[in-house]
Amino acid sequence: MTVPTSHFLLLATCLFAIGAGGVLLRRSGISILLGIELMLNAGNLALVAFSHQHGTLEGQIFVFFVMAVAAAEVAVGLALLVAIFRKNQSIDVDRLNLLRW
Amino acid sequence: MATIVFYLVALAAVISAIVAVTHKNPVFNVLSLVVTFFCVAVNYALLGAHFLAAAQILIYAGAILVLFLFVIMLLGAPGEDAALVPRPFQRGAGLLLAILFAAGSAAVVATGTFLAQPSGVSGGPREIGRLLIGPYLFAFELISVLLLAALVGALVLVRRKD
Numbered sequence: 656m657t658v659p660t661s662h663f664l665l666l667a668t669c670l671f672a673i674g675a676g677g678v679l680l681r682r683s684g685i686s687i688l689l690g691i692e693l694m695l696n697a698g699n700l701a702l703v704a705f706s707h708q709h710g711t712l713e714g715q716i717f718v719f720f721v722m723a724v725a726a727a728e729v730a731v732g733l734a735l736l737v738a739i740f741r742k743n744q745s746i747d748v749d750r751l752n753l754l755r756w
Numbered sequence: 757m758a759t760i761v762f763y764l765v766a767l768a769a770v771i772s773a774i775v776a777v778t779h780k781n782p783v784f785n786v787l788s789l790v791v792t793f794f795c796v797a798v799n800y801a802l803l804g805a806h807f808l809a810a811a812q813i814l815i816y817a818g819a820i821l822v823l824f825l826f827v828i829m830l831l832g833a834p835g836e837d838a839a840l841v842p843r844p845f846q847r848g849a850g851l852l853l854a855i856l857f858a859a860g861s862a863a864v865v866a867t868g869t870f871l872a873q874p875s876g877v878s879g880g881p882r883e884i885g886r887l888l889i890g891p892y893l894f895a896f897e898l899i900s901v902l903l904l905a906a907l908v909g910a911l912v913l914v915r916r917k918d
Contacts, residue, residue, distance in 0.1 A: 658762045659869035663799065666766045668860040670773055670792070672853050677777030679849040685782050685828060689789055692820065693773055696796050699808075706879075707803040708870070715805050715879050716887050722815050723899045727906030729820050733827045734913035740831050 663704035671697035684736045684746040688729060695725045758802055765802075769795035786824045793817050805879035 670693055677690030699718045706714025736746050743750060772791035779785050793816045800809040877883075888896050 657759050657871070658802065659871050661864045661867065661869050662762065662766075663803065664864045665861055666769065666799070668857060668864065669770055670796075671860075672857040673770070673773045673777055675856065676849070676853050679853070680846060681777065683782065685824065686777065686785055689785055689824065690777055692816070693776065693789065693792065696793065696816070700796055700799055703800055703803050703805050703808060706805070710877050712877060712879060712883055712887055715808055715884060716892055718805075718808055719811065719884065719888070720895060720899055722811060723903060726815060726820060727902055729823060730906045730910045731913070733823060734910035737827060737830065738913050746831065 660704050660708045664701055667697045667701040667704065669697075670694075670700070682747050682749050684739070684748055685733075687748065688732050688736075691732075692725060692729070695721060761798070762802055765795045765798045769799075782828045783825070786821055786828065790817050790821050793821070803879075804877070807879055807881045807884045810881075 674690045674693030674697060677693065678687050681687055681690065699721055702714040702718050702721075706712065706718075739751065740746050769792050772788040772795070776785050776789040776792060779788070793812060797809045797812040797817075800806075800812055
């Protein structure tokens with residue numbers, strides 16, 4: 656095991672920036688949820704890297720809980736998208752301006 | 757050996773992540789995100805988190821992304837329409853992300869390369885399970901309540917009103 660921990664952190668930074676770009680620049684609701692998943696994964700990777708660095712398992716337990724929360728978030732988010740599609744015939748978030756005055 | 761695997765996998769992860777957020781077709785987005793998640797699972801295995809590597813493939817690639825594909829098929833693979841109005845904040849968002857990435861990378865590089873000490877801690881299912889049932893029992897039960905709440909919430913949201 657000769658890969659420095661900092662290289663794992665650089666990869667996590669890169670993935671997080673790509674995911675944040677997806678969330679900020681895409682208009683389809685599904686792509687926005689995918690970007691959120693990518694950001695959560697980047698955070699998880701950083702947690703596992705730090706856990707390995709310190710030689711403890713607490714970071715891995717955290718990642719387990721983050722995975723469960725991500726699963727819950729996706730279930731509710733996709734249900735919201737289905738409900739929005741039934742109402743609007745579109746999941747383009749630019750069209751969701753019902754609450755805009 | 758581990759070094760070569762890491763750099764190959766990191767390259768694949770970044771490329772597939774870029775495809776996942778830029779391609780127009782949502783099915784392609786999801787499928788290339790599967791590749792990214794597999795690469796992250798390989799990284800977990802390299803870091804000694806064997807249980808998490810398995811859980812990553814089972815939960816993310818197996819469950820979450822299949823749910824995404826299911827919804828995309830259900831909605832008839834809706835692509836993105838052309839932009840109604842060009843977004844004025846796109847340049848700002850790009851600049852913000854570039855600053856974020858540069859600051860994060862600079863902070864990591866400035867601290868220098870640090871190698872982990874060999875610790876003998878293994879992230880196998882037995883150790884993770886002992887911690888989950890031991891000190892983290894309350895959080896573990898709480899997360900199951902959260903999953904139940906998400907299940908009920910999803911059912912209520914997609915229920916037809918008639």
